[in-house]
Amino acid sequence: MSFIWSLIIGGLIGWAAGAITGKGVPFGIIGNIIAGFIGANLGTFLLGSWGPSLGGFAILPALLGAIILVLIVSAILRAVKS
Template sequence: MSFIWSLIIGGVIGWLAGLITGRDIPGGIFGNIIAGFIGAWLGSLILGNWGPDIGGFAVIPAIIGSIILVLIVSFILRRVGNNRKYGEA
């Protein structure tokens, strides 16, 4: 049951990061879950584990890490899309 709880919290964190940045996360709900998990890892690496803890996630660093991740992924996808649009590889 704790695994399912972690998936839900990871999805919510990824969804919040997408809302805050105003950018879509590729992959729908699975993209949100992945962004939540990777963002939580990234946020705890950068900021440590502080603030409220829900489902094994330090919420504030996880959201900040997910925001950073969403911005990086959207920047990369935009660059790749622009290169394909103009015929560059």
């Protein structure tokens, strides 16, 4: 059950990062979940594990990491398209 909870929280973090930046993540909900998981790991690596925790993720570092990831992915996709 905790794995499902982690998927839900990861998806919400990825969705929130896309909404904050105004840039969508490719592949819909699967992309949001992947962005949430990778962003959580990136944020925890860069900022540590502080703040409230939910579903195994420290929410603030995970959200900041996901925002960074979404911006990097959108810049790469924009460069590839042009």
